[in-house]
Amino acid sequence: MCDGSSEAMVEVQRTWEGAHADVAVRPLGVDEDLWLPVQVKSCKEQNSNGCWHFNWVHKYPGMPGPASLAHKLLLAYEDTFFAKDSLDNIILQRSETSQKGEASIAAWAPLLSAAGVEVHQELIYEMTPVDAIWWWNGKRFLIQHKTAILHHVNNGSHLVILQKSAGNKATQLYDEADFDLLAASLPENHHFYLFPMAVLVQRRLVNGHRERRQCTGSAVMLWTREAEAMQRLKEAKRCRGGGRADFWANEYLIDTHAADGGVGRLHAILESAGYST
Numbered sequence: 001m002c003d004g005s006s007e008a009m010v011e012v013q014r015t016w017e018g019a020h021a022d023v024a025v026r027p028l029g030v031d032e033d034l035w036l037p038v039q040v041k042s043c044k045e046q047n048s049n050g051c052w053h054f055n056w057v058h059k060y061p062g063m064p065g066p067a068s069l070a071h072k073l074l075l076a077y078e079d080t081f082f083a084k085d086s087l088d089n090i091i092l093q094r095s096e097t098s099q100k101g102e103a104s105i106a107a108w109a110p111l112l113s114a115a116g117v118e119v120h121q122e123l124i125y126e127m128t129p130v131d132a133i134w135w136w137n138g139k140r141f142l143i144q145h146k147t148a149i150l151h152h153v154n155n156g157s158h159l160v161i162l163q164k165s166a167g168n169k170a171t172q173l174y175d176e177a178d179f180d181l182l183a184a185s186l187p188e189n190h191h192f193y194l195f196p197m198a199v200l201v202q203r204r205l206v207n208g209h210r211e212r213r214q215c216t217g218s219a220v221m222l223w224t225r226e227a228e229a230m231q232r233l234k235e236a237k238r239c240r241g242g243g244r245a246d247f248w249a250n251e252y253l254i255d256t257h258a259a260d261g262g263v264g265r266l267h268a269i270l271e272s273a274g275y276s277t
Contacts (some may be wrong), residue, residue, distance in 0.1 A: 008072065010027060012024075012025050015090065021040065023038045025077070027074055027077060033087060034085070035084060036084050037083070038073065052127070087216060100165055104146060107192075115136070115263045115266050116136065117134050120135070129144050129174060129179050130179055139275040141181050141273065141276065142180045142241060142276050143180070144183070145185075147186075148222050150187075151221070156227030156231070157222070157223050157227055157228070158186055158222040159195075159219045161218075162217055163216060171217050172216060173213060173217060174206040175206060176197060176201050176206060177218055180274055181270075182195040182200060192255075194266065196269065198271065205218040220249055223247050225255070227247075228274065231247075
């Protein structure tokens with residue numbers, strides 16, 4: 001603010017990945033918790049008409065977009081056309097995918113706290129498959145979070161869809177180097193699944209270093225112990241014929257209703273899993 005430039009007169013707060021606004025701004029000297037959400041866009045080159053084209057700006061109505069420099073932001077802040085809000089509300093306005101990831105992170109929090117696992121989120125992993133970093137026993141684990149959905153077949157099972165964006169609304173399989181552990185939570189919040197990357201590679205649910213497949217995604221079927229028991233009973237009544245469910249994922253099931261709150265099972269999986277340096 002010493003040089004009197006407009007750039008020095010704007011306070012900027014960075015939001016997190018998945019928020020509709022990339023930054024929130026307000027003029028310096030304004031103490032009220034009232035911020036202008038701003039969506040930041042970039043463009044590599046002009047089109048044949050000499051114009052700069054920015055995609056998807058229609059998704060952010062009432063929000064300043066490309067080429068809004070500091071002095072223009074000051075004008076926008078005073079303009080009633082642009083909506084302003086508290087910083088917390090701006091950060092909470094996130095995409096549906098990000099909201100699901102945040103819900104899974106929150107669901108895991110009590111178990112991780114009880115198990116002595118430190119949880120961090122770092123800006124360097126924005127726009128990557130890494131949702132959180134866990135530190136435990138001197139090891140650093142990169143985590144991909146998923147919230148399971150109820151399978152459309154009424155058998156008590158849940159599904160986790162494994163796919164990442166490939167641009168232009170396309171999806172593809174995750175890669176072995178994308179993360180260390182897949183942390184899945186069920187909606188009722190006492191069943192959790194923690195899959196080491198090596199297991200996902202072995203079961204060809206992600207692309208390994210030695211094999212790449214052009215798939216749009218894969219799925220993991222999750223059965224709680226209760227759902228597994230009911231399914232086995234149904235299969236026994238059928239006697240012969242019909243497919244059989246595969247309950248392999250239950251090797252990585254953590255039940256916080258266990259006597260130790262699931263801490264021992266969590267530690268055992270972490271002990272055997274690969275981690276990042």
